[in-house]
Amino acid sequence: MPEGHTIHRLARDLRRDLKGDPVRASSPQGRFDAEAGRIDGAAATRFEAWGKHLFVEFDAASASDEILHVHLGLIGKFRRKPAPPPDPVGQIRLRLSSDKATWDLSGPTVCELIRPDRFDQITGELGPDPLRRGDGLDEFRRRLGRKRIPIGAALLDQKVVAGIGNVYRAEFCFLEGIHPARPANTLTSDEAERLWNLACDQLKRGVRLNRIVTRDENEVGTKAGRIAAGERLYAYKRMGQPCRRCTEPIERIEIANRKMWFCPTCQPR
DNA sequence: CGATTATGATTAA
């Protein structure tokens, strides 16, 4: 589930359930015991998503200045459970609960307490996030222009743009008719701008629906939230199936160590 | 019941 939209949606949902009140923190699995103890009982004051990174700040009076940093990686999940907390199921690294809800974190690639200087470092190394305010476009264009790597690789590089993953990169290249292997610095200023605006629109849509749906709803004839599974995307994982625009079979290519799908006709070199 | 897979990213070779 985790591309940028997931994390921004998570920040919003966690905020609604946990913000303000003292939060109970524990590590049913045990691997985060000591750290959980340090934030247990502190009031959570801020929930922020930066690309695929989630940060939770706590009231300085009730905790130290440490900030919770979570990165879900490929398989991490935050699952909502009712309050009061039920018996934990599976490997729960961190459980956060208020009297409104319980949130169980499993399988994160990063779950740690950090100091503010480290927070500055992590966020400072990220490219612009289409879901955060600011002049992302100029920065995105600048960073793309410095890369000779394939656009398919540049879109995965969190220093170029923060929050895009393997599904969105394939879908964005398809939607803009750009061959995934084209060097990033050969994109015109206009192409870069269209990619950026597309990312802003699509990630926002992803947050709203809490899933990736890139398919045009007029094309499917249903409202976005109801587009059936398997009908939501244009290219991702559709190897050999007919392109939804031109019916040519979708092809697969390996870029930046991951598989990527594209239409050879709609995305010429 | 074991193998495979997953919307990630780093480290080693």
Added chain:
DNA sequence: TAATCCTAATCGC
């Protein structure tokens, strides 16, 4: 380029 970390669901036998 390959190995590695983290976990759970799914699939084939």
